[in-house]
Amino acid sequence: MTSSDESAVLHVLRCIGYAELPRVADAAGLPDLDAESYLIDLATAGLVTRTSGAWGLTESGRAEDARRITRELGTAGARDALTAAYEKFMVLNPELLDLCSAWQLRTVDGMATPNDHSDPSYDARVLERFADLDRRAEAVIADLAAALPRFGRYRGRLTAALDRVRAGALEHLTDSMTSYHTVWFQLHEDLLATLGIPRAWTAAR
C-alpha cells in the first residue's frame, strides 16, 4: 500500500462518479479490501463521502485530486505526450459513439428504432467494427500509458467489457455500469480532468 494507490482511489472517484466499492476497486486495479481501506482514510480526511452505499468525492476531494494530478503530470513531464495522445483519442471518440448508438438503435426506413438484437448479422457487423476500433484504441491507450502509466488500466477494463459481450452478455457493450461505453466515457473524463480541459461549453458545474 502506497500513497500513490490512495491517490489512484481518489482519482477513480473523480472519473467514475458515485460508485460502490467493487467498481471503485476494479477501476483502481486494487483488491476490494485495500480500496476500502483507502476510502476510509480519504473519508476521514474529508475528501470522500459515502451516501446510500456509494462512494463519491466531496468538493475538497475534487480540489485535492486536481492538485495531485496536476503535480503528477508536471513531475512526469507528460503534458505534450498526453495531449498528442488525447488528440488521437478524439479522432476515435465520434466513431465509438456512432457504434454505441448503432448498437442501441437501428435505422430502418430512415427511422431509428431500438435494436432488439433479433438480427445476428446486424449485431455481428456492429461488433466487427467495434473490434476494429478496439484494435486502433489499443495503440492510443499505449500512447497514453507511455505518457502516464495509470492510463494503462483502461486497456484491461475495455478488453474485459468486450470479452463479456463476446461471451453473450450483450449489455456490456453500452448498457451496463461496467460496459465498454461506460469505461470509455470515464477514460474521456479522465483525459479532460488530467489535461484540465473543461467539458465543452459547461457554464458551471
Add this chain to the structure above:
Amino acid sequence: MTWIYPLTPGTGESADILGGKGHGLITLRRLGLPVPPGFVIGTPACRAFLRDGRFPDGLETELAAAVRTLENTTGRRFGSGGGRRFGSGGGRPLAVSVRSGAAVSMPGMMDTVLNLGLTTEATATVPDDAMGRLHAAVRTVFTSWHSPRATTYRELNGIPHDLGTAVVVQAMVFGDRDEHSGTGVAFSRDPNTGDKAPFGDVLFGRQGDDVVSGRSTPDPLSELAAREPAVWEQLVAALHQLERHYRDACHVEFTFETGALWFLQVRPGGLTGRAALRTAVDLADEHLIDRRTAVRRVSARHLQAARTPRIDTGDETDLLTRGRGACPGVVSGRIAVTADQAAHMAADGPVILVRPDTSPLDMHGLAAAAGVATSRGGPTSHAAVVARAMGKPAVVDAAALTVDTAADHVRIGERLLPAGTLITIDGTGGEIALGKPSITTETADTHLDRLLTWADELSGDHSQRPAEARLSAAHARL
C-alpha cells in the same frame, strides 16, 4: 471535360457521378434558384485516386481550367486573398468551399474545407500556392472516403465501399458578412408533425460551422420573416417550387449574404413517422402524387412510430424550446440542475435532470431522474448513449437552454425556470414544455384514417383488421 462538371443547368450526369449534393445543386440551378457558382469533381476521379494513390491524368489541367472559369464568372482572383475576407469591390478575393458529396447521403462522415484561398500566406506567395492548397483539399476529401468512421457508417448502413465521393467546389458565400447575413436549414414541412409550414433554424450573422462548434445558438426559422422579409419570401417560394419539382417534402441548407439568398444543398424526402404519414396524405390532396404513391410511401415502421405518444404542440401547450430527441418517450418532472440535486429531489417525485452536458459524475443523478435534457451534444453523444442505456427519455442539443447551477435555475431565452419547476420533455421530437401538457396518440388521426381507407381501396379488402395488416395488404398489390 472528363472528370469535372460545371454546376450549370446543362450538366446531365446522374447522382452516381455527381453525388447527391452536386446533383441537387444542378437541380436548383435548373429551377432558376440561386446557387454559388462552382463545379463538381465526379466520383470516377475519386475512385481513380483511391485506386492509384494519385490524381488521374488530366484532372489537374481540368481543375486549373475550372478555377479560371470560376474566376471569370465571379470577377475575382483565386489566391489573392491576403486574409481580407470582406475587402471592397475588386479587391475582394475568390475563396472556395470544398465539400464531399457521395451518391448516398453520409452526413458528417467526410471532410469539408471552407474559406480556401483566404489564408494570410497568400499575400506573400504566388497564386499557385492557392492551387496547391486546393489540390490538397481535394485529396483530403477523397481520402476521407476511407476514414474509419466513414467505413463504419457504410458498413452499418449497407452502403458499398467502392462508390467514392464527388467533391463540390463553390465560391464561398459568407453568412457572417454583415447584419443582413446568416445561415440556416429549412424544411418545407415540419418534420415532427408534417404540418405544411416552413420549419428549421436560422443563425444571424454567422457561418453554419458556428452552430456545429457550439459557438452560437440558432433561432427558429420563423425569425427570418421578421428580420429579413425579402429573404424569407424568396425561401418560402423556393421550398414550394422544390416540392412541386420533387413531388415530396424537402429540406435545404442556405446562406444569405448581405440580403442575397444562396442555396448550398437540397434533399427531398426524409420525413418519418407521423410527419411522413400526414405529408403523404396532404401531397395526394394537393395532387402532387396519386393515392397509390401516398400509400407506397408510408411503411409499417412509420405507422408504429406514429403511435409513439408525443407532446401535443397545439396552442394550449407552453413550448419552451426544442432540442433533438435522443431516447423516445414523454415524461414530466421537476427541474434539477445538478446530479446531487436530482438524487435528493427524486425521493419526492419525478425529476428531469437538466445539464449543459453530462459527465460520468452525473450518472447517479441520471439514474435517479425520470428523464434528461442537455443543451449540448447530439443524438450520438455520451449523454444520449447513457440515457438510452438507462431507458430514460432524453432531449439533447437544446441550444437555447443554459444551466446556472450557482443561481439554481435554467434559462431558456428570456425565461428563468428555478430548480423545482415542473416541465415535460419529449424524447422523440425534442420538445421541452412548461408544466404538464396534453399528450397525443395517433388514434384520433384523420390522416391515418384516410390513408388506410385508400389502402383498403387498393387491396379490395374492407374488413376490420389492424392498421399494419391493411397497409401491407395494399403494399402487396402495388
